Amino acid sequence: MINVFQPSLGVDEAEAVASVFTSNWLGHGQRTQEFESAFGEHLGVGAEHLMFISSATAGLFLAARLLDLGPGDDVVMPTISFVSAANAVADSGARPVFCDVDPHSLNPRVADVEQALTPRTRAVFLLHYGGHPGEVAAIAQLCRDRGVSLVEDAACAVASRSGGQACGTFGDIAMWSFDSMKTLVTGDGGMLYVRDAAMAERARYVAYHGLRRGSGFSSARVSGRWWELDVTEFGWRVLGNDVTAAIGCVQLAKLPSNIARRREVAQAYDRLLDGMAGVRLPPPLPERDENSHYFYWVQLDPAIRDQVAADLLDNDIYTTFRYPPLHKVPAYQSGGEFPDAEWAAESTLLLPMHQALTDSDVQQVCTTLSTSVTGRQAGDEARI
Structure with missing residues (x-):
């Protein structure tokens, strides 16, 4: 896994x-x-x-x-x-x-x-x-x-x-x-x-x-x-x-090297996923800002996001979404409208991101993601 x-x-x-x-x-x-x-x-x-x-x-x-x-x-x-x-x-x-x-x-x-x-x-x-x-x-x-x-x-x-x-x-x-x-x-x-x-x-x-x-x-x-x-x-x-x-x-002593590896993983994702149809990458970091790279996320058509997550899991790749909107949690139901947050919650998928990932792991994630997205998009077009 x-x-x-x-x-x-x-x-x-x-x-x-x-x-x-x-x-x-x-x-x-x-x-x-x-x-x-x-x-x-x-x-x-x-x-x-x-x-x-x-x-x-x-x-x-x-x-x-x-x-x-x-x-x-x-x-x-x-x-x-x-x-x-x-x-x-x-x-x-x-x-x-x-x-x-x-x-x-x-x-x-x-x-x-x-x-x-x-x-x-x-x-x-x-x-x-x-x-x-x-x-x-x-x-x-x-x-x-x-x-x-x-x-x-x-x-x-x-x-x-x-x-x-x-x-x-x-x-x-x-x-x-x-x-x-x-x-x-x-x-x-x-x-x-x-x-x-x-x-x-x-x-x-x-x-x-x-x-x-x-x-x-x-x-x-x-x-x-x-x-x-x-x-x-x-x-x-x-x-x-x-x-x-x-x-x-x-x-803490290991933090600089761990962050450096996470940055390499994020850059690899950026490179391998760039231009992939149906996959939106995270926004670029502003100049002089530094990211801990705790999450790496992609955004997909909400109609296929959950199916893609299931495909990845079937291939021993665990993904998730954090964090479900609080205004929809039963204890905190709110009457407000949050269209951007709701769209993000339905389209965003967190890919594996940690310093123990190998280059082959990252390649496998990207290849499996591409295959799933392409197949799911073709399936939706066929139904239409």
């Missing part, structure tokens, strides 16, 4: 985990701090603004809490987005307000976001679709002009940049995902970025039960009755740990 997503793990990661076992400290500790510091260098921000957490989804829920979202507040987000973003907003009591997207990049345009703003809008949750930066700089400026907080869901954009600036650092809060299928993997895990220093400090309390002072051994030498609790705000336990952070440090 040629998988649509696939991690690359090996001896280096296993040795890093073994060293954590030897240290006899598996929780949130030295390796976690090392990972936060290294990731800060990768982004160009201070480690004090970052926190390794259990998942990007936890980061979305933390963002809603840190912004004190609640009943009466609106939060704008693209309808082509992962359900956890809408879940985090709705859980706070605020209302998700969906906006349309560009039909080919599947990222929201500035005009889409602006049109969805209401007098009650407190925040915009922006997704970088498949690692493509989108119009992040312009949307960030719009949010500043309107006095609205910007949360960047950079789950797919671990190495993406726009104009030389790391995606995730344009807004007020951001999170990255390191789950088992992402570009940088820790099994489960994520990183939270908070621009404001006071809010970043608050995030650490909320992420660990609301504790403003640890109640364990680390507090024993600095406070009497260190076991007593200092909690002034309710919180969760969504911290990362040294086992997964050790994996993350190794994966």
Whole structure:
């Protein structure tokens, strides 16, 4: 099977985990701090603004809490987005307000976001679709002009940049995902970025039960009755740990080479699929933007898209579509009209994209896709 997503793990990661076992400290500790510091260098921000957490989804829920979202507040987000973003907003009591997207990049345009703003809008949750930066700089400026907080869901954009600036650092809060299928993997895990220093400090309390002072051994030498609790705000336990952070440090070191290989795969797809009848390629990346290449997608006639996916699966090539429009999810049914997003959702197919793909894998995907599209188009013409 040629998988649509696939991690690359090996001896280096296993040795890093073994060293954590030897240290006899598996929780949130030295390796976690090392990972936060290294990731800060990768982004160009201070480690004090970052926190390794259990998942990007936890980061979305933390963002809603840190912004004190609640009943009466609106939060704008693209309808082509992962359900956890809408879940985090709705859980706070605020209302998700969906906006349309560009039909080919599947990222929201500035005009889409602006049109969805209401007098009650407190925040915009922006997704970088498949690692493509989108119009992040312009949307960030719009949010500043309107006095609205910007949360960047950079789950797919671990190495993406726009104009030389790391995606995730344009807004007020951001999170990255390191789950088992992402570009940088820790099994489960994520990183939270908070621009404001006071809010970043608050995030650490909320992420660990609301504790403003640890109640364990680390507090024993600095406070009497260190076991007593200092909690002034309710919180969760969504911290990362040294086992997964050790994996993350190794994966971060490998990130440049993994991104380079993903770029080669994307360029191979561009070359092999260029001019193929009935197949539309992703839009080109603007100059000075960098893509994490988490997704590579093609767009087909909606009448044959699902059949082509089935043909590829029959040939041991797994494809998929991410993300089904949220305005059609039963829990979030919306009366709005999102024609570009709906067209994109019916025509877009994600091809295998990961650094473990060989040149022959890519060739096989393209050949099988061409055969399927050609055959399905001929079948439709015959029926007509």
